[in-house]
Amino acid sequence: MSSSLPVNRPQETENFGAAPGWRSAVSHADHARSVAVRDSAMVQLGRGSANCDSIRAMGADCSIVRLKSAPRMSGYLVPDPAWAVITMPLGWSGDYVLNGRPVRPGDVNVVTSANGYASTGQDRNILGVGLRAERLRRTIATHLGKPGDEVSPGDCVLELGEAAGARFAQGILSILNATVQAAPGYAVVSSIDEDLLFEHIARTLCLSLPSKHAWDYSASGDLSIVRSAREMITASREVPTLADLCARLNIGQTRLNACFRSVHGMPPARFIRRLQLSRVHKKLTDAQAPPRSVKCVALAHGFTHGGRFAAEYRSVFGELPSETCQKLKKRFT
Structure with a gap:
């Protein structure tokens, strides 16, 4: 059974900058451009550079990525409706919280619905896999001997345990590392390795989902409410007030506050403020525009x-917004 206590996960010692295939970017948005997601954002909570490192490989029906970032952040991701997303933290400092629940070593997050997931943590080292949902369902159905339309992994956390979790991660990392070493500049997962990836993940899902080792969080309404609130914030030309959000969601401020604290670990007003601040940083570092x-x-x-x-921006990102702009200009000179 999982404990409710935070777990300190020892960090791996790895020179990310020197390893083949790793690349750095000034924001998570730069890494998300080629990922099949409907919506995603990272809200920086702790002081430090927003730079992050990633390594990725793409296939016809899959994507594999490792992502490493230092400051404490609260982020969310909603997959494209045609895709499923599987994430697994390989390392972190302090507590790592997923949809309001502390993560333990060996936990694997499975997301297939429009609610997506939210996580909060520091010194993240994350392994993520995007899979074409229909192909994943067919592969699981083959293992179970059922029609594909009767199979859906849903949204859950697989509690594999540290040893089984390490084997699961290694099966994915071996494909990623081999692919990147073969073509560091543009890593493409071969059809053979893609077959192996789907089989490896489907087999683990089939063994874990029917048992007590899977925690289903889809029944909680908190995630759905927070997702709807975030969509309203994104769609609004002006930052909506809490009263506006409550009126459109048909809930009280106490309920809204409880949902945001559960999912993102903070009240909605603070989340909105930090979300807008992170979006400013994203705009100020956007080399394409x-x-x-x-x-x-x-x-x-x-x-x-x-x-x-300016003072609030510097307290989070360690520099004035004007200094961020100057760095962007220097990249073009």
């Missing part, structure tokens, strides 16, 4: 007091 000015970006995200905004 450089910002006109810091002021324009800040105002567009609800920051009307320049001095207060």
Whole structure:
């Protein structure tokens, strides 16, 4: 049985910058451009650089990625409806929380619905796999001897335990590492390795889902409410008030507050503020669409007091927004 106590997961010692295939970026958004997701964001909570390192390989029906970041962050991901997402933390510091529940070594997160998932942690070293959902269902159905339309892994956490979890991760990492070593610049998973990947994951799901070793979080309404609130925030031209969110969701502020604390570990007002701040950083570091000015970006995200905004930005990212812009300009000169 899983404990409710946070677990300190020892960090792996690895020189990410020197390893073949690893690349750095100034934000998580740079790594997410080629991933089959409907919506995702990372909200930085702790002070530090937003830079992160990743290594990835793509196949016809899959993607494999490892992602490493240092500051404490709370993020969320909603997969494309045609895709399933499987994530597994390989290392972290302090507590790592998934959908309001502390993660333990060997836990594997399976996501297939529009609610996606949310996680909070520091010094993350994450293994993620995107799989074409229909092919995953067919592969599971073959193992179970059932029609494909009767099979759905749902949204759950597989509690494999540390030893079994390490074997599961190694099966995926061996495919990723071999693919990247063969072609570090543009790693493409071969059809043979893709078959092995689907078989490896389907076999683990078939062994774990019918047993007590899977924790189903789809029954909780908190994740659905928070996802709907985030969608309203994203769709609004102006930052909505808590009263606006409650009215549109038909719930009270106490319920909204409890949902955000459960899923993201903080009240909604603080999450919205940090989300907007992280979106400002994303705009200020976007090399494909450089910002006109810091002021324009800040105002567009609800920051009307320049001095207060600059101080808050520096408290999180360790530099003034103007300094972030200067770094972007230097990349073009």
